[in-house]
Each structure stands twice: as C-alpha cells, then as structure tokens.
Amino acid sequence: MKREGILYVRKWYFRIKKSRTIEDRIDKLQKRHLLIDDYHLLYNYIKNVNTYYHITGYRFLLDNYNVEEDDYHNHKCTELIALCELDKKISIMLFQETRKIEESLRTRLANLCGQDDMVTFKLDDIHKISLLKDNYCLVNNSTEKFIAEDTYNRILSKTLYDDINKTREEPAIKHYINAYNGIIPIWVAINFISFGTLIKLIDCLTTVKLNEFMEGKPYKKPKGLMIPSRVDLKSIHMLRNKISHHSNILGKQSPYIVKGKFYSIFFLGYISICHWSNFLFNENLTLPLRQKIDEIIEETNTEYNTKFDFSIIHNRKIK
Template identity: 25%
Template sequence: MALDKDKPKIKPPTTFKEQVKLFESRKLHIEDSDYAEKILQRVNYYRLSAYGLSFKDRLIKDEYVAGASFNKMVSLYEFDRRLRLLLLGALETIEIAFRTHISYELAHKLGPIGYRDKENFLNEKFHQDSLIELDSLISKSRKGELFVEHHFKKYDGVFPIWAAIEVTSFGFLSKFYRNLNEDLKKHIAKIYYNVPYLYMESWLQTLSNVRNVCAHYGRLYNKHLTFKPRLFKEDARQFSNRHIYAAIYLTERLLTKTEGIRFITDLDALISEYEEDIDFAHIGFPSNWKDLLEKLNKQKN
C-alpha cells in the first residue's frame, strides 16, 4: 500500500459559491453571482467549464480572454445539449431503418438464421465474438421484452434475424455490417443508400459513436470526432471530416426527403437562436452549411 507521501495531491472540494469565485479569479465575467451559483448547483463545474475552453487566454494560464462571460458559457452548454437531443432523434430514425434493411436482406438472401453461419462473414473470429455478444443481449432482454420470451418458449430460443436484430445497438450493427461478406455489403449499400459499401462502413462507425456521445451527455462543441468519416471528394472540399458538421451532413444524407426537411428546419432554428455565441469553427460549419444540406436533400427521390 502506498504511503500518504506518495499519493498525488488532489485539490480539496469547493462549495458552489467558491466555484463562482474561482471563475471570477480567472477573469471570467459573472453577470449575476446568484444565477451562476444556481446553475452550478445543477451542472457540475467540471462539465460546464469545458464549454469555456475556447475562451481561455493562450498566453496566461487558467485565465479567460476579455469579453468571456459565464452567461456565454451557459449558452454554449445549452446549445450543445439541444444539438445532442436533435441528433439523437434523427439517429434513432437512421438506426431503425438500417436494422430493417440489414435484417430484411439477410433473411431473404441467407435464410432466417443464416446470420449464424460463419461462411457469410469475412472474419470467423469476429463473427463468433458477435454471436456471443448477440446471445448475451438476447438473454439479458428475456425479462423485459415479451417477443424474446415468446421465442424462447415457442422456438426453443432460436431467433430469426428479424427478431434478433431488435436487441442490438447501433454500434453492434456497425461492426456486424463491416464483417458481412462483400457481396452483401455492396448490395445493401447500393439498394438502400446508393453509395459504395466502404462509405457505409465508415459512416455507420462515425454515427454510432456520435449517437453514444449524445446518449451519454458528452460534448459535441469544440471537439473532434473520434471516428472521422470517409467523405466524397466534392464534400471534403466543402468541409472538414473532423467536426460534428460532418456527422450532421451524413445524418441528413441518410434520412428520407421528408425526414431531412424536418431535420434541416429544426437545426436552422437552433443555430439561429444561438448564433451570436457560437464559434462556427468549433463545430466545423462552413458559411454555406444550410445550402449544402438543402442541396443534398433535393437530390433525394
């Protein structure tokens, strides 16, 4: 056991009032101390202060630049929170659609339980690991999902792909698709999304990760994407694949025309509400961001 002298020095906890004072000591303008304290009672100092990273003075450690304020930091926090909620709704639609597409095509081309045959996949070890994970998900869902219990009772726990797919996550779908044989991947990508399968592999990986960030209240503002998506050359000339706009663009691409119009409308309203506080470079939005999304939507059938 390490002696006390060997333990790293951890800062002592601070009260909400002390946290406000700490912001002030670092040159952050506090418009209303009581309001700031109430916000910090609801939003952890450590979480909220991350939205002020772009306000930090590069020359003076731990100090904020002139004009930085608590209210602006809160505004960015609220913008990010609402952007996550908007993306969650759209990504749910995409995930459910992809579940439908992959289960339908596998069922008709491989048979109801062909997904359990290693010959239909690229990597045998990865396929085996996927089946172990899937069986675990099915078992865990037995008590909460009536359709799962039904298959255990009536079919001795044998699950056709259209039933098994319903207990999976977006991340599982992304990895499962990546391991499918190339003919199947090409077919699904072409029939439903009209793109080469290499793009679908990349996009699913990016969007499943963004979905997890949103679901676990992670930060999108002023952060790079964990998985940078593959972009077509004409798109890569318009915007970077490092920031959240790239994921937003792909989200729009994978929505139907009607879903896409609603998504653009809601996003535009959100941006308009917070545009005075947003630094668009920190979310990767090009100046013509809306035009690009609308052009993309018009190209859909």
C-alpha cells in the same frame, strides 16, 4: 509491511484534490478573467442544472480563450451557459434524426433476409457466445453465405450473445429460447441488439449481401460526397451515445479521421446524418438541419444576450 501499506494509502489520499464550494469555483473563474455578468444565474446553474466541469468544457470554443494560460480574457459567464444550452438543444434535435436512421437500418437489415434465406443464431450459454446455426441466401439460383463467418466469429459472436442474453425475458426471445432450443432468427434478433452491435452485424455481411444492402454503393470507401459510409455510421453511433450520456458534443474531437482531417463529434455526426438520410429516405437534410441549428442559435442569443453564429460550432476549435 502493514504500516507501510497504511502510509502509502495516506499519501495517495492526500494527493487527491478536495471538492470546492460553488463560491470557490466561481472565484477561481474570476481569477482566470471570466466576467461574472450574472452571478445568481451562474451559481444556480452550477448548483441545479449542470456541473462546473461540464460548463467549463465549452471554454475552448470561446474566441480569446488562452489554453496555455487557462485565461478567459474577459469572456462572460453567460457565454458558457449559452453554449451549454446550445449544446443541449442541438443534441435533442439531432437525437431524433439518429433514432430515425437507427430504426431504418434495423428494418433494412431484417428485410434483407428473403424467403429463400436463412440466418439463425444459437445461444451457447457455456461459452457465452452466439453461434451461427444457419447461414445462407439464394443469389441468382445459387446458394451463398449471408454472413462472413470468420469476421462474425472474430468481432460479433460474444457481443451478440451479450445483447440477446440481456433480453431473455422479452416475450419474443423467451419464446425462441423455450420453443426452439435457443435458436433465434436474424429478423427477431435485430430488434434486441444495440446500435453498436447493429453496425458490427453490417460489417459481417458477405460482399454479395452488403452490395444488396447498399444498393451497389461502396460502404467502406465512398466515392461521392453524399454517399454514406462506415465511418459515417460509426460517427452517428458516437454522436448518439454522447447525447444519450449528456456529454458535450460541441468542440469535442471525434477519433475518426476523414481525408486526413479531424472533425468535432458534432460536425462529423451532423454531416453523417445528412449522408445516411439522403440514402435511406431520399431526403437531403443539409439545408433543413442547418436552418434548424441557426434558429436554435438565434433563440439562444436572444435569451442570453450573446452573439454566436454557426461558426461557433462548425470546426474551428476542437479538443
């Protein structure tokens, strides 16, 4: 049995592809009809700036790239590098907008808890969950639930505990753990949870508080073009995570379907930022963001002698 196990490990080992040298990778691209118009630039880029697989991930955006044959049809290597740089510059610009939205959402949710409301969480270290201790709000002189408890217990109690538990040494959290027996109010907890947990917390609001949070606008099924939605928020969250982990956002398909259509992570995030900025800040970013992106494209074209326009990142090719 032991010998059979060793043979199996050896067979598994030899199925793994060995790493190629940078020269081999460039040679492979040439055989697939990518024009290496600047060998030195491409070599140094793969060696020092970004990985081979990251750069070649942009090939799906090229006009004549053939997926079935994996053939670049004489596109230039500088085009791939330009798309990579374009992605990075747009990502930095959009990250600033996602941060503004995230911070505003935290503030909006914290301020949703008025003087007559009380929402607190009790850390249960035995079961590794966060229990709802207090959960009420005053609406038209009537006491109502602030958070829908069934939804909270199903999707958030474990996640919220994990987020808060990671920040036990933060002065505010430490104070409530020591002085209040681990009972933490929502307006404190909101500062120490992730963006994903924040969205789940919004999902857990009762109808009356969600209506207040959205100022009467629908959250799950928007009826207007510029009305922000839950899908918008999840798209912004995905965009921010991809940017934070240096992943491609151009040409990558979002898992969220809008009116029966798939969109790229970039484009759906871009539109979603416009929707939520309009709602949160009364600021229509549709034209200003488009202008900033066009300026980035123009700068990149000048630097790499390429001829891209906004259509290269719109929605024509996603994978």
